[in-house]
Amino acid sequence: MNIFQKALLLNPKKRGFHLITAEILHAFPQIREIKAGICQIFIQHTSASLTINENADPTVRKDFEMFFNKAVPEDDPDYQHDYEGSDDMPAHLKASLLGSSVMIPIKNGKFALGIWQGVYLCEHRDFGGERSLMLTAWGE
């Protein structure tokens, strides 16, 4: 068993859901050396998150943004943590609903994703800035 680890800094992205599968594979060529294993992608922030979903139709990503804005409202008067802006506390909640990491099986040097699956960076802040990922892959 081998293990590889690499930090990856993503350029700032606008609020919403963004496909980053290709960027990860490009940044982490060690995946190709693993015949059977796992890759973890971890985001080192509490107001952005990661998920796996449909990689083809961009309206799916738009509907994700619409849905999560309805499900986690801004400016709820019951929020106590409100001094960092209307988008801040909802961003924390969305981050935990979606999660701070995804784990993808590796088979024969490639992500063993379904044909419609891709990795989303979920940017929940209006101006989130750069986002730091930690990529870790292990296997034989």
Next chain:
Amino acid sequence: MNIFQKALLLNPKKRGFHLITAEILHAFPQIREIKAGICQIFIQHTSASLTINENADPTVRKDFEMFFNKAVPEDDPDYQHDYEGSDDMPAHLKASLLGSSVMIPIKNGKFALGIWQGVYLCEHRDFGGERSLMLTAWGE
């Protein structure tokens, strides 16, 4: 450390939440060879998902179906991705709320689950068809 990997195709299941713990253990006997490790169960689809929850009372699984149908409504006029049917966009959203994988510790050749925990296949489509899982386990 050893690593094992196996694809598992599940028969079509009706929309709802289904216990699949026994089916996974049966399909993946290599788990018994691991004294301390982890098993990942990954679903290669974007309209079905996996979670861990109560394994005894079937009404819990019925309440899951009821709750997620309320929390993620069908036919929201704000959906842009609506041409694959009323159940399609909600299925994508439910899949990301619940997640595309579960990770279970292995101890002495068995899943180190709590006594009430089981693995659910969460089928979010009306006619989802067969579902492909990738099982990966590693440890000593």
Next chain:
Amino acid sequence: MNIFQKALLLNPKKRGFHLITAEILHAFPQIREIKAGICQIFIQHTSASLTINENADPTVRKDFEMFFNKAVPEDDPDYQHDYEGSDDMPAHLKASLLGSSVMIPIKNGKFALGIWQGVYLCEHRDFGGERSLMLTAWGE
């Protein structure tokens, strides 16, 4: 590659969200022996969960409790599984929304968390009692 595994029993905590990062690091010093790896924290229950979020302002954890109580109501007359109390079925649903494990990269013997990230124990029951975790870490 090495793998370490340890059970950890947490004292009863009141309903809500609690930072447990320091308690985990204290209980599992083997993390310091790993230069590059992963730690999984798994909770062996279906009415409590784990997530990663903001580690500084305690009002964030209060807002988590407020939000999840609104998002997953008690005493919905549509619940069929209602004989264990008003907090029971909502606890199962919250546990699956948040998840039963978190996976944290390890770098140079430390959790490679962002500076604002901490591990939350999410206690969804009014009287949840002690909670059993299984800690597993692997790497080189």
